[in-house]
Amino acid sequence: MDTFPKAQEREALESVVIRFAGDSGDGMQLTGSQFTNTTALMGNDLATFPDFPAEIRAPAGTTYGVSGFQIHFAAHDIMTPGDEPDVLVAMNPAALKTNIGDLKERGLLIVNSGAFIKGNLKKAGYAENPLEDEAFLSQYRVIKLDIQAMTLAAVAEFELGTKNALRSKNMWTLGLVLWLFGRETKHTVAWLEQKFAKKPDIAKANVAALKAGHAYGETAELPSGIGAYEVPKAKLPAGTYRNITGNDALAWGLTAASKLSGLKLVLGSYPITPASSVLHALAKLKHFGVTTFQAEDEIAAVCAAVGASWGGALGITTTSGPGVALKGEAIGLAIMLELPLIVCDIQRGGPSTGMPTKTEQSDLLQAVYGRNGDAPMPVLAACTPGDCFFMAIEAARISVKYMTPVMLLTDGYLANGAEPWKIPAMADLEPFPVSFPTERPEGFHPYLRDPETLARPWAIPGTPGLEHRIGGLEKDFDSGNISYDPDNHHKMTKTRAAKVAGIAKDIPAAAPEVGETSGDLLVIGWGSTYGAITQAVRRARAAGKKVSQVHLRYINPLPPGLGELIAGFDKVIVPEMNNGMLSKILRSEFLVDAVGINKISGQPFKVSEIQKAIEENLA
């Protein structure tokens, strides 16, 4: 049984940010996610941010091989993984080097001194061992431990050999950190036992290391100024929660959409960071009738999805920016065919190959405009990992109701970041069953439109009597046959545009996320900046500023009432992780002098950065 200092001996904290950093091989992602799971079970609100290198296994000890995992947990609701860590765990010199700059002043530094050997110091670019530099150390509260040695000691009895034994050092570290924050080891023990069910020795060694780290906290005398902490439970809405990453939420949302619509889900995809794990997640859901097709490239992937849609499936393709750049022609075809299709773009740092493992929001204009001809399509964006679930369903609903491809934007930060998510019940989600015409209606042709939605009928191959031909050439409005008639082309172009514009009637009106409908400053965001903006706006309002936030989940068409809302503010700022894209659209649409707050570093906004922008723009 775990033993803890009694609650009153622990210092209570409102919120803590911990960053685990080590070599790619050090298991930091595991450590972080185990800490996350336990923290969630303890009833804290939390947000996480994994940040790993582009290399699969970068050579040990290098700075570019450092893998990090940050968790922010609190006794109140929080929305971001935190700006600066309160606690940094550095497993080697490279991890220290690349992360120490972010640690708060007087922050807690837990460092594995055993890794501070010559070779590692050199690889990290340290001429001298920083752990011997008192001036350096004095800036922080430091727990300097030879974690490697302690781990070896803890697992000695299992005779795994040094290399294998050392693999448990992340568990030792986790044990210590769990203790520091008053968390139990039992959830991780259970997880280890399950994970290594077939290798009981490894399981035992890891458990031993974990417990040893925990016990160390309990028994060892920590340096002065370092105590045991606790972060009381947050008051969260009642319900059953889980952690969920954006990509899992997306995959599950798409699957839920398939159930809600009664359509078979067919995914055509080609692996690409950071979208691949959506393919992986869906490939595991065959028992939901999900069919996944790893195509030969992105073009084949989207084409297969369109072929599937024509056949009556929920056709989906998942990718990232470079993949969308390849899919433009085929998406244009889907627009011309007026078939459903969901294109999920998990954005990453660009242009070109760019920074594949980093996050960015720089595909927005490509999503809205990146096709030949006048080729409008709805563009939606999820704003939190859990929101990926709901927006996937929304994308599907719009796609099948309006017979149009839909682009759904998320990003690397949402994809890999996890948040506690209140699990919805299927029974609470609105079904949108699709029925395919089976009888040949009077005057049937494939471009006969529903007068309200302007959608054409989804007549699927295999249906007797509805044989028809479709294709990428312009269609006659009245017969669906090929037409080069000038007026018809004008009319069809306008009709396609009107169909997409008309979706505005079918989405929620613009409303402030935080704040009033008028004031001094309106902050308009979209996508994964949600948490940081909300937090910053709340803080500004707490300081008495007349600031409101609008967060867009629909970018094309924009939600109704947005123009009026904007008109109620003296100034508008638009924070984006790109060089100014939504701001371009808003300026053009509403002739408002929207000011871009742009961060193009592959890193999410810090709350403080947006706070600063708010202050500057109020001044």
Next chain:
Amino acid sequence: MDTFPKAQEREALESVVIRFAGDSGDGMQLTGSQFTNTTALMGNDLATFPDFPAEIRAPAGTTYGVSGFQIHFAAHDIMTPGDEPDVLVAMNPAALKTNIGDLKERGLLIVNSGAFIKGNLKKAGYAENPLEDEAFLSQYRVIKLDIQAMTLAAVAEFELGTKNALRSKNMWTLGLVLWLFGRETKHTVAWLEQKFAKKPDIAKANVAALKAGHAYGETAELPSGIGAYEVPKAKLPAGTYRNITGNDALAWGLTAASKLSGLKLVLGSYPITPASSVLHALAKLKHFGVTTFQAEDEIAAVCAAVGASWGGALGITTTSGPGVALKGEAIGLAIMLELPLIVCDIQRGGPSTGMPTKTEQSDLLQAVYGRNGDAPMPVLAACTPGDCFFMAIEAARISVKYMTPVMLLTDGYLANGAEPWKIPAMADLEPFPVSFPTERPEGFHPYLRDPETLARPWAIPGTPGLEHRIGGLEKDFDSGNISYDPDNHHKMTKTRAAKVAGIAKDIPAAAPEVGETSGDLLVIGWGSTYGAITQAVRRARAAGKKVSQVHLRYINPLPPGLGELIAGFDKVIVPEMNNGMLSKILRSEFLVDAVGINKISGQPFKVSEIQKAIEENLA
């Protein structure tokens, strides 16, 4: 020798619009271009508009197989092929059916009655023979002739067989029309003799038909109200002229750019309407050191061009909208590599396959935004066929000076339309010689920038000492090595943007094409709408309206001073052959309530349509 009514017997006209229309197999394009050549030699200003079907050889007699060629020629300078024809030549019922609606009231209709037989009438959808419908005919001035029979008679002596003999009926028709407008046959005779040098019988038959048609005009009694006309010479700037299509001008301009820069031209292209003829034209210029590569697809084509650029060539790719949609990823790479590259987009009707043989301006937003990530590149647009020559040179100049891909937009209308063009002399064009570094400069790395242009050095493989590695991953500003550093990415993104934005200093400032720098209404256009807008603005000004025209040849960056210019007008309208693209950019950039005048019919604007828009927006 040709004989003509004496000048005083001919009615003098200021300007005439003739449309030749017939079956694809009837040789209307040839007829039109021969009439054009002779007209040009007579000293008229002119503009032409060929309009042919998407099918290679549509079945004879069908409406979708009709091929048209319109020429507008005048005694003053003109800028468009004319709104409505004064004269319609209809070689068969389908041609009559599809074109008669455009003929001016009381216009001259020359119709080949021999083709108005049952089968043809049916294919054209005529229940009755319209040539027997007096009510119909009375709306026009009609020359109804059995041209087929007359042609057969004229060429009987050559015993070619009916099928071959009938091939000359377009020449008979041309002969008649040449006579009507006081033109000689000798230029066409010379051309026929050269073209059919190896088939003298065919040459002779065609010449005989041509002369017979001409003689017919001379000798036959034309119906009352139809006389002989003349269109006096126009006062054009002195110089040597030729007719040139946009695609030829583009090919030749690119070749001239290769000479002016001292670079070898390497074209990577994949055939696509209406861009293919640029490839064809360049393939013929091997003696200029031009290398053309017909790649396996558009992606390979642009990649080959980028490979060529890296090697020190002027790398070029030519395509149309669907091709650009495929090239987005590779163009993004060129942006990241900061290598020269010219992407020529000969726009056509979209979206998707759309209307491949029709013109449109709907790739503008794709050109400016259609790539993943923040991927800015200069976008230029030619405004007349001859301007394609100069803009090709300008695109090359900017591309090599700033080490950036450049998009050059033209369209199907410019590509195939011809205009008399005052031939420039190479000696009058500014050379822009490129020199590749040969020595390793102090601190060399591939991303070392010229402080003024921000261009990086163009170090080409094969140069000893400059070995380096480039690629699509983000680069370190200070070393050119791969970098995932957050601040560096921000800086590099801003630098790439600044480089493109900085080109504004190096292009002509915005200035009115027609009119003053302030007034009631500013008409802003770009691309092939130039002629129609200019004409319309001139007419409005002649009617005393305070209207000016600005025509953009640079869309990214926009020319300096445009904002100030716009501010001088009460209202701005933007006529475009798309659903509103430049207007979006101007609205966003200048927060001006620019009103789009949009025509999306695959047909160029008529002057009258723009005139109407001007009037409505002044009201």
Next chain:
Amino acid sequence: MSPSDPPKKLTRKDFASDQDVRWCPGCGDYAILATIQRTLPTVNADPAKTVFLSGIGCSSRFPYYMNTYGFHSIHGRAPAFATGLKLTNPELDIWIITGDGDGLSIGGNHLMHVLRRNVDVQLMLFNNRIYGLTKGQYSPTSLVGLRSPSTPKGSIDMPVVPALIALGAGARFVARSVDTLAKHLGPTLVAAREHRGASFIEILQNCPVFNDDTWAHVKSKEAGADAVLLLEHGKPMIFGKEKSKGLRLKPNSLELEVVTIGEDGITEADILVHDETNRPMAFLLAGMEPPTFPMALGVLLRDPAPAYDAAVLAQVADAQAAGEGDIDQLLNSGHTWTIE
């Protein structure tokens, strides 16, 4: 039609759509269209379950003329659309129509992958050795030296042999026929349709406008007989006007040679027997070209294996048989916690 009515016997007309056919007069595509429209009723094809799916090119206009389901997609990608469609509804009988440009230039990779995956579709490649629709540029099958608008001095690229590409990719049904040889083309298409998995059929097609008579040496009555080998499984590979020529394997080598029965003591027994299941033989036959060899027509290879779509759907069905997925259960799987 009430359920008790006898199924109506369909005719050619039932497979013709109401659209005007828009190819050039004399185009080989007309003959192919006619053969398909005549053939489908003979195998009781159901128009409602039949799909023609094409890329872009003259040939790719084909679907518009069939009174079945039709999909005129984008350049080169038809195999990918077909794969998605087949995975959605495996009951459909899918015919991919492509050209030498559409299928071997821009679409070469998709063609390769649909074949190697063995998706149950028929892929008909109309090979006129030219880009028809874009007005006559050379294609990947054009002969070296061809002068075209993009190769005014003659083309340089080595042409590909479509059947070799297919075999190299691992195709399991490879056949070749001729636009105007209706009696040969019809049965070849029937065989392709019967084959489960991907079938590849190259059709030598004439483009009278841009590459007239490119197959004249194979198609002309006179030359044809000596220049064509009509393959029949299990039959000796004999050809020629007098049926006196045959193919033989050069002794202990890997090369074919043409021999004449009755000369040098050669008898019919010396002639190699066609074996549709022999892949190395298919490689040799595919590569044969006049004038040295006859052009092999018919089924070069027929070597069935389970189709991709069937296997994919079997995995799905297996998974479902073990228990249909339940979203609520999925969402509640793994670590959860409850806040009251």
Next chain:
Amino acid sequence: MSPSDPPKKLTRKDFASDQDVRWCPGCGDYAILATIQRTLPTVNADPAKTVFLSGIGCSSRFPYYMNTYGFHSIHGRAPAFATGLKLTNPELDIWIITGDGDGLSIGGNHLMHVLRRNVDVQLMLFNNRIYGLTKGQYSPTSLVGLRSPSTPKGSIDMPVVPALIALGAGARFVARSVDTLAKHLGPTLVAAREHRGASFIEILQNCPVFNDDTWAHVKSKEAGADAVLLLEHGKPMIFGKEKSKGLRLKPNSLELEVVTIGEDGITEADILVHDETNRPMAFLLAGMEPPTFPMALGVLLRDPAPAYDAAVLAQVADAQAAGEGDIDQLLNSGHTWTIE
């Protein structure tokens, strides 16, 4: 270096760039890199004229580590960049680096076309039968049944044989070697470099992280000898631990069989002799796979023909020899008229 200095003999180090190599520990790519860096000096390669050009993948990071010109392009397109570069500067010695995903999945078509055009480049395909960089999805060469993140129930697609794809496309130099067999790989690369025209070299490569030991049956000392046939032109195809096994053509058929010298009266004379110029033989050898057959390593086909780049540039040179183009003349050609 002054012109009178004797040319400096380069070493392995001269071909290594200053960048840290970022592959996983134990990755087969290290061995390939080392072999190239060692081999290039032996053939007096000039770093300034040598170019490594890749797509995207672990393997495609290769150029960064070579102290030559290097170009890390986009996924699958390296052959196209290489073609443009070679047409610009035919003096460059261009090495394309690609992977089984880069070169056979997204880039399959460009690979096919660079080979059939016969552009004078070397194309090295690192075949680890997996997508390394994207963390282990199956690739077009993965074996049926492979469980990967995208095929949790095992993959279904029939794998392609890279050498067969190359041969099907008409490649004229096709070879195969192994990452860690430096003594075999080095000379194979030298042969490829010497070949004018496109050379294709498949390199069996281990990915210890995502597909460890995929080639163990070929690479392990024990199994290896029996599972590998080292090809030598003009030599009988003998292999095995005891050098007692050989390949024979089944009498009057087109199939190979493995026989044992000394058994059933088989002597060395019965064994088929490798002929690098025999394309049908290359097809048969390329398709051989353990356990039935040994894996053929070495040069499967070497059948030179004029290179594409040379022919393209010859057309340009011919045209120029007949008179350099003059722009003014061009602009003034055809119908012109003068207005005074």
